[in-house]
Amino acid sequence: MALVDPTRRAILAQLERTDGVSISELAKPFAIRLPAVMKHLGVLADAGLVTRSKSGRTVTVRLRPRPMREAMEWLRRYERFWSTRLDRLAVYAESKEDEARRKDR
Amino acid sequence: MTSLTLVRRIKARPQIVFDAVTTAEGIAHWWGPDAGPVLVAEVDPRVGGRYRVRFRLLDTTEHESSGEFLKFVRPKRVVMSWRWAGGVEDPGESRVEITLKAISEGTELTFTHSQLHSEETTRSHEGGWTGALDKLEAHLAALTAV
Numbered sequence: 001m002a003l004v005d006p007t008r009r010a011i012l013a014q015l016e017r018t019d020g021v022s023i024s025e026l027a028k029p030f031a032i033r034l035p036a037v038m039k040h041l042g043v044l045a046d047a048g049l050v051t052r053s054k055s056g057r058t059v060t061v062r063l064r065p066r067p068m069r070e071a072m073e074w075l076r077r078y079e080r081f082w083s084t085r086l087d088r089l090a091v092y093a094e095s096k097e098d099e100a101r102r103k104d105r
Numbered sequence: 106m107t108s109l110t111l112v113r114r115i116k117a118r119p120q121i122v123f124d125a126v127t128t129a130e131g132i133a134h135w136w137g138p139d140a141g142p143v144l145v146a147e148v149d150p151r152v153g154g155r156y157r158v159r160f161r162l163l164d165t166t167e168h169e170s171s172g173e174f175l176k177f178v179r180p181k182r183v184v185m186s187w188r189w190a191g192g193v194e195d196p197g198e199s200r201v202e203i204t205l206k207a208i209s210e211g212t213e214l215t216f217t218h219s220q221l222h223s224e225e226t227t228r229s230h231e232g233g234w235t236g237a238l239d240k241l242e243a244h245l246a247a248l249t250a251v
Contacts, residue, residue, distance in 0.1 A: 088137075
């Protein structure tokens with residue numbers, strides 16, 4: 001649900017370009033008021049997609065790398081899965097090639 | 106949704122590699138990802154024909170994938186839809202494409218599994234993170250092309 005709203009998706013896209021920005025900087029490109037941006041950030045933080053940290057009067061917003069890492073891990077699992085198979089395919093095809101060459105002789 | 110591309114150079118002519126990829130006898134030799142047996146390999150090798158492969162892993166779990174041939178051009182290219190039975194690993198339908206190119210040492214095989222979707226990749230896609238996944242794909246392709 002956190003990603004249904006286009007403003008929230010735009011916020012994430014902006015964080016991907018410039019991670020670790022203050023809320024006021026983050027709010028600049030959007031034609032909405034700061035409290036509305038805060039509300040969107042609250043939803044994204046609840047979904048585990050961003051973190052907010054306060055230093056003095058500035059609140060800094062960052063993307064959380066974990067969901068991203070999970071996506072990459074998942075893709076790597078697929079990569080290993082196919083890589084092993086293609087190795088076996090190569091071994092098998094090469095043995096068939098040898099067989100065919102012996103027959104040609 | 107995202108995709109994965111791997112490249113292999115095989116010391117065998119394209120006709121032999123193509124048959125290894127598309128015949129029941131060939132599939133039985135390599136489809137299982139570990140030393141576990143392939144239990145069922147059914148192939149109807151033509152556009153619109155279906156395939157079904159069931160295999161058991163060494164951890165005794167059984168898995169089945171099936172789909173339809175969308176393109177079938179011997180000995181150059183085969184495209185098939187791909188679906189896991191039970192939908193555990195990946196809930197949707199994805200696409201496997203294998204392209205063969207004759208090279209001096211035999212065949213260059215390009216394997217692409219595309220339209221992959223998991224909860225995570227869907228989320229990252231929506232979050233605008235596909236750029237990073239694309240980079241990872243390029244990296245994997247570079248690694249495996251060696």
